[in-house]
Amino acid sequence: MPRAPKPDLNDAFFALSDPTRRSILEQLGAREAGVTEIAEPHDMSLPAISKHLRVLEQAGLLTRRVEGRQHFLRVNPDxxxxxxxxxxxxxxxxxxxxxxxxxxxxxxxxxxxxxxxxxxxxxxx
Amino acid sequence: MPRAPKPDLNDAFFALSDPTRRSILEQLGAREAGVTEIAEPHDMSLPAISKHLRVLEQAGLLTRRVEGRQHFLRVNPDxxxxxxxxxxxxxxxxxxxxxxxxxxxxxxxxxxxxxxxxxxxxxxx
DNA sequence: TGCATAGTTAACCTTTTGGTTAACTATTTC
DNA sequence: GAAATAGTTAACCAAAAGGTTAACTATGCA
Known part of the structure; x- marks a missing residue:
């Protein structure tokens, strides 16, 4: 009988439950993008996107690489x-x-x- | 390029984002169970479980068969x-x-x- | 230096979530 | 018919989600 729900699954499934966040993952695919570029197609303020990115990052679904003033996000499939x-x-x-x-x-x-x-x-x- | 997030996916992923609800699915497996039986291992009131079941049902993850005063729930894998x-x-x-x-x-x-x-x-x- | 660009943080607001207890409906059983 | 059983609905609550605007930090560039 399967038991003991892994804590990370909560975060992962939760992150995936929002259409904006799924859309971001779809949008990224295999490539890397900065926050402003990610935000562009979404009808939403930059801080809102920033929050979504943080959720995805904390769920381990995105990794962030900071270069100068730009933050590059990439999908982590694990x-x-x-x-x-x-x-x-x-x-x-x-x-x-x-x-x-x-x-x-x-x-x-x-x-x-x-x-x-x-x-x-x-x-x- | 994948696009157009299906609306159902929101509900499904959201339903899965709660550990209690995942636990219910795990607990059910392939068999059928009534609400009280489902509630038993969870340290939570019956109405709380009832709500979780409704979430799962509305996400299409559970189907309900009412027989007399008992409601039998079964997983729908679709x-x-x-x-x-x-x-x-x-x-x-x-x-x-x-x-x-x-x-x-x-x-x-x-x-x-x-x-x-x-x-x-x-x-x- | 000064301004534009990239992004986050803070403060706030409304709605939703997840839980409670109390009251209710419906069925079964004595 | 009365009481027990199975479950939902109602009313409430605290906390979290998802969004906003305003202010801030940090880097790049003229």
């Missing part, structure tokens, strides 16, 4: 991975039965070390 | 699937490059129809 895995883990129970669980665990352990890519097309450039 | 897919979709961009995307899409389309179980050991009992 907490999202955890969030996804919580969902996966639950799904195993919903989909029911324990052979499905075994199947799932096999797939997880096969997937989890990214050092063994299925296809060697290319790795993270 | 919105979680959407939430997971949002994360997946984002991850594709963080992990970067587009061959990863292709790989991902292949795996998704291969996984999505649950009507083709890999092992016929047993089905949902």
């Amino acid at each position: 907490p999202l991975q955890q969030a996804k895995q919580w969902i996966e883990r639950q799904r195993v129970f919903w989909e029911g039965s324990f052979d499905k669980l075994a199947e799932h665990l096999e797939r997880m352990t096969a997937e989890s070390p990214p050092s063994t890519p299925k296809s060697s097309k290319s790795r993270k450039p | 919105p979680l699937q959407q939430a997971k897919q949002w994360i997946e979709r984002q991850r594709v961009f963080w992990e970067g490059s587009f061959d990863k995307l292709a790989e991902h899409l292949e795996r998704m389309t291969a996984e999505s129809p649950p009507s083709t179980p890999k092992s016929s050991k047993s089905r949902k009992p």
Whole structure:
């Protein structure tokens, strides 16, 4: 039986529950951007965006690199991975039965070390 | 580029952002339970649980079956699937490059129809 | 030096959240 | 019919969320 909700999951899921914050993550994708650039498409004051960024940062979803007067934000996928895995883990129970669980665990352990890519097309450039 | 945040995702992620609500989902797993039973392990009044259940229900994460004076709640995995897919979709961009995307899409389309179980050991009992 | 740019912090406001207790509705059981 | 059981609704409360504007810090640039 799954128990003991990890404290970080609260922050991660909470951060994701706001459409502006999800939009910021979508907007960033893999690249880096400054606060003003991030704020631009959102119909909202700069301090409001600043708050959202802090929420995302404290949830570990963004990392900040300060260079001069500019703050560059970048997505950190780790907490999202955890969030996804919580969902996966639950799904195993919903989909029911324990052979499905075994199947799932096999797939997880096969997937989890990214050092063994299925296809060697290319790795993270 | 991913855009247009689905409105349901707000509710789903928000529902998941509370540890009590996640705990309820974990506790339920695949089975059905009444409100009092659900409330029992949580150090909280019944109305408080009732509210949490309503949040989960309105997010589509629980379905309610009323039988006499008892309300039976059961997990509905669909919105979680959407939430997971949002994360997946984002991850594709963080992990970067587009061959990863292709790989991902292949795996998704291969996984999505649950009507083709890999092992016929047993089905949902 | 002085001004523009990038961003945060402070103070404030309204709405929502998450909890409480008390009262209510509906069903079952004696 | 009365009492127990299952659960919701109502009214309330404190704290947090999400936004605002104004003031501030710090850097870049003429």
